[in-house]
Amino acid sequence: MRPGAGSILLRYLLLAGLAIFFIAPLLMMFLGSLKADHRVLLESGSLTAFLPHELSLQNYSDVFRRTDFLRFFFNSLFITGCVVICGLVVNALAAYAFARLQWRGRDLIFNLVLALMILPFEAIAVPLFYGASILGLRDTYAVQILPFIANAFAIYLFYSFFIGIPKELEEAARIDGASTLRIFFSIIAPNAKPVFASVAILTFLTWWGSYLWPTMVTIGPTVRPLPVAIASFYTLPPLQWGDILAFGVMMVSPVLLLFVIFQRWFVAGVASSAMKG
Amino acid sequence: MRLNDQTTSALLLVTPALLGLLLFILLPFATALVLAFTDLRLGSPLAVNFVGTDQFLSLFNDPDFIRALLNNLLFAAVVVPLQTILALALALLLNRGLPGTVAFRTLFFMPVVFPMSLVAVIWSLIYAPGENGMMNAFLQWASFGLWEAKDFLRDPLLAMPAIMLLSIWQGVGFQMVILLAGLQGIPQTLYEAAALDGAGRWRQLLHITLPQLRNPLIFVMLVTTILAFRLFDQVQIMTRGGPENATTTVVYETVQAAFARQQVALASAMTVVFFLLVLSITWLQRRFTHHEREVA
Structure with missing residues (x-):
């Protein structure tokens, strides 16, 4: 052809x-x-x-004069950063235990975790909102971070990668008596950079743009992230399109910057989500 | 004993993740399943009663909710085929490695990294009413002046197509990337053999490319269908479900019930309906996907 x-x-x-x-x-x-x-x-x-x-x-x-842009930017950065960093550690460690350690109930629990992947956030938003309301946790950072650290799909992505790392790499260290955590951080993690990058990028994209949950739980501007902030800035009179677009450019620029630098990883990260199912 | 050793450390490693999944996914979901059969309202002093399937009955007698379901179905029925065909066309155009394809791929993929809230705001400007609006001006130019300026987002017939178009703009790059990866996995020898047999371009597309892309195609259609049922951000920001419920969706109605009207039980029932929809779509995908390698 x-x-x-x-x-x-x-x-x-x-x-x-x-x-x-x-x-x-x-x-x-x-x-x-x-x-x-x-x-x-x-x-x-x-x-x-x-x-x-x-x-x-x-x-x-x-934009800086009419709205507290820096605060919203910090909120987004803080919330997204916490979810990404804590998520990488928590999910990768769990995936390692599923992929490499021998323990009772492992396969059963792992299959339950896989089954959770089918639940989109919208299927739990209402009870989560109800819980946050009765516990008085609305309008906090915690309510925007804690529920999203553990992630079944991230565990699955890590698991798929770890299972392909040759066992011999760990055996030598294990015979030398290295602890599991030590093996994870000195042998597994350095050999699994691509999956860490993919999961970090997917998580970052998801939470930087997340709108539904913060629009439900935030009340005032204190912990409001950028997506909710632009939606409310867009309705703030007088309608000034130049300002709204400037807000938008500043909101998307960190993502675009990362995208331009790490384009290969972005594409690989997004495409890796296709291995699901 | 080495086994016991590993059990202890394994439990330490999985506990944070399992605790999170249990508290923030499994428990809320189970709560929704229970609440859907009660009459709970947020902040109401009245005792909570079990009301059986009353919430579901009232849902299916609620014209707004039925309209929302139909809108989601319409959105899926239009956007899934259109977006998949566009993504396939883009992937096929880019697959040949012509000079400049990397730049085009970057451009087509770029909207994927844009937050939907920002996309909704930008496109609200594009859909501005009057002849100054970009979409109106473009249609006027393309129709040699026949098009009369419309207020897209306040027109019951045009609001949904307007939201569909920007959703395709934002999402198609994602599908394109997955299909490109699929295309690159097709062995070149298949095409060479077909060319030897005298098969033309179209026959190769029909008999080699499409069958080889079967699983990625089904996957991208599944993801887009599920996204169609999760439709919310654009609607909330651009039209608030209007005009005349033309753009309301299941998730929009759910948020309205839970958030604006405090009807937690009714919103939970909607959540259950939403979940059943997602479940059946996924089940359909599993049935149609060829499984060459099993997971775990």
């Missing part, structure tokens, strides 16, 4: 057409964030939406 010159041209034309559909909203966001508020909507209906002219950072300083 050698494609001819015509077919290659056709391919590029199709790709370019599709690229416009993907790039137009992104370009509009970036350029709009740099234009005066009244011009954003006015120009969005013409090609001037995509022309960089008369740009300024005014909207960005307006």
Whole structure:
């Protein structure tokens, strides 16, 4: 199947057409964030939406003036960081015990953990909300972090990777009398960087963008994360599109930065979720 | 005894994770199953009663909830095939390794890393009413001026398609990446043999590519179907279920019941219905997937 010159041209034309559909909203966001508020909507209906002219950072300083952006940014960073880091440790250790240690009840419990993967968060949101309400835990960091550290799918991803690491690597250390934890941190973890990266990226993406749960449990701005903050900023009068887009750019920039640097890992991480099932 | 040794350390290693799963997944889920058969309301001073299947009966007599179910079904019926076909087309276009494909892949995948709340806000601007709105202007240009400017998100006929389009924009890169990985796993020798037999492009696509992609295709369709039933963020931010319930969804109704109206029992019943839907979709996927290697 050698494609001819015509077919290659056709391919590029199709790709370019599709690229416009993907790039137009992104370009509009970036350029709009740099234009005066009244011009954003006015120009969005013409090609001037995509022309960089008369740009300024005014909207960005307006965001800091009109809303407590740094607090929301910190909240998102703190919540996501805690879920990612604690999640990596807790889930990887559990997966190691399932993949490598011999203990009574292991297979039964592991199958129960796998069965939990079918439960989407929406299937537990209501009782969790009820629990958080009667315990008076709404509007806290804890309620946005603790429930999401242990994750059946992360355990499954770690397990699938650990099971493929040659046993010989551990045997020598075990004969030397190294403890299980020591073996895990000095032998398993260094050999399992790809799965740590995949799980970290998947978890980070999920919680950086998470909206449903924080919108249910946060009340004031104190522990409000970015997704809830942009939704409420979007309805804060007067409607200033430039400011809203500047908020959006700042909200997505850490993810984009990581994405550009670690693109290979992002794609691998997301694709690894396809091994499920 | 080495076995006992390992049992002790294994229990230490799994306890934090199992405790988390038990407290924050299994226990809440079991609670929902029980609460769905009561009349509990948050903050109500009245005693809680078991009411059998009353909540489910009232759900299925509630036109809003029925509408929500239908909207989810419609969303799935439109978005799943469209998004899968688009993802397959993108993956096929990118699979040849032409110069520049990495840049295109990056671009198509980029919306996947965008939080849905931000996507909803950006697209609200795209759907702005009046001739200045980008979508209106584009349609006017594409129809040689025939299109009359619409207020997409307040139009009962257009609000749902508008939400579908941005959902496809955000999600298709995810499917594309999985299908690309699937395409790269197809042995090149199959195509060479087919070419020797004189099979053209389309026949190769139909008889080699699609059958070889069977499992990834079923997987991406499953994920998209489940996402279709989890639809919430876009609706909450852009339309609040309106206009005239045109965009309400099962999760939106559930959150409304639990959060705005404090009807925890009713919301639990909705949760159970939602879970049964997800369960049956997953069951269907398992049935249709060829299992070459079993897990665990």
